[in-house]
Amino acid sequence: DQQVKQNSPSLSVQEGRISILNCDYTNSMFDYFLWYKKYPAEGPTFLISISSIKDKNEDGRFTVFLNKSAKHLSLHIVPSQPGDSAVYFCAASGFTDKLIFGTGTRLQVFP
Amino acid sequence: KAGVTQTPRYLIKTRGQQVTLSCSPISGHRSVSWYQQTPGQGLQFLFEYFSETQRNKGNFPGRFSGRQFSNSRSEMNVSTLELGDSALYLCASSLILSGPRSGANVLTFGAGSRLTVL
Numbered sequence: 001d002q003q004v005k006q007n008s009p010s011l012s013v014q015e016g017r018i019s020i021l022n023c024d025y026t027n028s029m030f031d032y033f034l035w036y037k038k039y040p041a042e043g044p045t046f047l048i049s050i051s052s053i054k055d056k057n058e059d060g061r062f063t064v065f066l067n068k069s070a071k072h073l074s075l076h077i078v079p080s081q082p083g084d085s086a087v088y089f090c091a092a093s094g095f096t097d098k099l100i101f102g103t104g105t106r107l108q109v110f111p
Numbered sequence: 112k113a114g115v116t117q118t119p120r121y122l123i124k125t126r127g128q129q130v131t132l133s134c135s136p137i138s139g140h141r142s143v144s145w146y147q148q149t150p151g152q153g154l155q156f157l158f159e160y161f162s163e164t165q166r167n168k169g170n171f172p173g174r175f176s177g178r179q180f181s182n183s184r185s186e187m188n189v190s191t192l193e194l195g196d197s198a199l200y201l202c203a204s205s206l207i208l209s210g211p212r213s214g215a216n217v218l219t220f221g222a223g224s225r226l227t228v229l
Binding site: 004006008034036041042043044045046049089091098099100101102103104 | 115144146151152153154155156159167169201203217218219220221222223
């Protein structure tokens with residue numbers, strides 16, 4: 001039972017444009033959400049997070065939006081840069097306190 | 112400060128063997144979590160240890176086990192290896208139990224141990 005879903009396995013975006021990565025969750029008990037970025041041969045690194053009491057959190061070029069009624073969050077990267085090419089994982093946690101990850105979306109930013 | 116260190120980085124085993132993976136967390140971090148990454152499955156939670164006690168466990172068979180030592184270092188063991196156990200095993204540490212209440216308890220991952228079972 002995949003509680004956190006990233007339905008797009010890959011995304012290709014031109015440099016300078018906006019990248020939008022989507023994530024859906026099924027467990028209404030989740031109340032904290034994070035995005036991690038992973039380069040090949042490295043472990044995932046934390047990117048940005050959002051609590052369920054908010055609907056938006058911004059950090060530089062990265063913005064996460066949360067739609068609780070739709071159980072949907074998205075990560076916007078503006079402007080996209082070649083160095084942003086990586087696999088992006090969304091993750092969620094709730095009362096059980098363990099972090100549940102999605103399957104990942106591979107972002108490729110081309111010149 | 113040093114990050115999360117996992118050893119070995121790569122290893123090859125055959126079916127039926129067992130394997131032990133090691134994780135040294137960031138100094139001062141007391142919680143260690145383990146995840147399995149396979150293509151198409153993302154990161155699957157294995158277990159979390161805090162103060163030498165297992166606090167959370169994922170949906171993996173009993174062949175997967177772990178422990179944490181008094182210095183917070185952790186090991187995970189997989190016995191009777193199967194082909195499907197081939198994966199990247201990631202360890203992550205955090206100051207306290209990973210979870211939402213602090214709002215800022217972020218996991219820091221190691222580079223992983225890539226296990227190939229032949």
